[in-house]
Amino acid sequence: MIPVRPLAALSSVIATLCMAAQPASAASTQYPLTIENCGAEVIFEKAPERAVALGQNSAEILLLLGLESKMVGTAFWPNKVLPQVAEANEKVPVITVEFPSFEAVLAKEPDFVAAALPTLLGPDSKVAKREDFTKVGVPSYLSPGTCLARKEGTDAYGARDKLWSQDILFEEIDELARIFDVQDRGKALIADLKAREAKLRAEFAKGAQKLSYVFWFSSPSPTADAYLAGRNSASGFIADILGGTNAIQTDAESPAMNWESIIATEPDVIVVAKVDRNRWELDKPEAKIAFLTSDPATSQMKAVVNKAMVIMDGQAMNPTVRTIYGAEQVAQQLKALGLRK
Numbered sequence: 608m609i610p611v612r613p614l615a616a617l618s619s620v621i622a623t624l625c626m627a628a629q630p631a632s633a634a635s636t637q638y639p640l641t642i643e644n645c646g647a648e649v650i651f652e653k654a655p656e657r658a659v660a661l662g663q664n665s666a667e668i669l670l671l672l673g674l675e676s677k678m679v680g681t682a683f684w685p686n687k688v689l690p691q692v693a694e695a696n697e698k699v700p701v702i703t704v705e706f707p708s709f710e711a712v713l714a715k716e717p718d719f720v721a722a723a724l725p726t727l728l729g730p731d732s733k734v735a736k737r738e739d740f741t742k743v744g745v746p747s748y749l750s751p752g753t754c755l756a757r758k759e760g761t762d763a764y765g766a767r768d769k770l771w772s773q774d775i776l777f778e779e780i781d782e783l784a785r786i787f788d789v790q791d792r793g794k795a796l797i798a799d800l801k802a803r804e805a806k807l808r809a810e811f812a813k814g815a816q817k818l819s820y821v822f823w824f825s826s827p828s829p830t831a832d833a834y835l836a837g838r839n840s841a842s843g844f845i846a847d848i849l850g851g852t853n854a855i856q857t858d859a860e861s862p863a864m865n866w867e868s869i870i871a872t873e874p875d876v877i878v879v880a881k882v883d884r885n886r887w888e889l890d891k892p893e894a895k896i897a898f899l900t901s902d903p904a905t906s907q908m909k910a911v912v913n914k915a916m917v918i919m920d921g922q923a924m925n926p927t928v929r930t931i932y933g934a935e936q937v938a939q940q941l942k943a944l945g946l947r948k
Contacts, residue, residue: 633790642782645754647737649746654788655719659702659712661734662723663688664750664927668783669721670695671928672792680715682707682734683727686883686922689929704884709735713743720747721783723927725754725764748786751779752841752926755860764860767839770847771926773800780928796928803931804848807938811850811947818851818946821874821910822924824861825882826889829898832863841926842878845934849941851875870908876946877910878937880921892918915944 660666670692682702722728755765784793822842836842843853854872882890917940923933
């Protein structure tokens with residue numbers, strides 16, 4: 608398997624962008640600030656001083672914005688933190704890498720809670736409903752990229768009716784930057800992410816074969832259904848950036864499918880997730896590849912026969928600040944395999 612190189616440091620890129628462009632500084636936030644967030648009106652009387660980030664995306668955005676001194680806790684980490692903010696992250700207590708209890712979050716005495724997923728903050732949350740935080744006077748914010756309608760046949764993650772894009776991520780970064788009054792940092796981060804996407808799109812716009820992808824996050828066991836990425840998910844966005852398509856053609860954000868159905872999609876490439884939490888054995892990419900190559904049925908898949916299996920951080924399969932880095936990981940390995948120039 609092709610090794611994945613470490614991600615390039617973001618901090619130097621942001622600094623270069625800031626110095627080169629020298630944009631006019633954004634106006635300071637005027638409090639009270641009202642944010643319309645996922646159907647809720649949230650009011651901030653001042654910049655938060657004791658933020659809790661529920662979910663890796665929320666935590667990493669705050670860290671990339673240089674807000675570690677304003678954070679008192681994080682939870683729910685599928686993967687290890689981005690290397691460029693690892694040192695900053697060490698200053699922030701981890702409540703748990705899984706779902707925390709509502710009481711454990713309140714024990715941090717937060718004045719703001721940012722959540723990455725509806726399972727962390729929502730009607731079916733395993734932590735708390737939004738109104739639970741409202742009742743104790745704590746403003747909350749849910750990633751707008753995960754505010755999806757529930758449709759019949761979908762789970763708590765809902766369904767997405769159009770392809771995810773970084774635009775909704777930029778909205779999230781901009782809003783969090785305004786909440787904390789660090790707009791210039793938000794603009795620099797957005798500029799870097801835009802540049803990364805533009806570079807990849809330019810590289811993969813050349814008329815090569817249009818590849819189809821399956822993105823496999825994990826499974827409780829080899830005989831269980833596999834958790835995949837739906838066609839309009841962030842993984843579908845990765846396939847699109849790389850000039851291809853998602854072989855999974857369901858609007859469900861995170862469908863669970865049996866292997867007979869997956870095999871029928873006949874993907875050119877299988878992207879397997881590296882999930883550091885190790886809840887299940889198949890969180891490990893090596894275990895996924897071992898299953899794919901040894902099972903009598905999956906071993907006959909075109910992608911497996913051609914050894915067109917690549918590894919990506921599981922967090923990048925979610926609609927997050929990590930997604931573009933995941934696209935870079937896949938692109939690097941496709942080139943190494945000779946699937947793209």
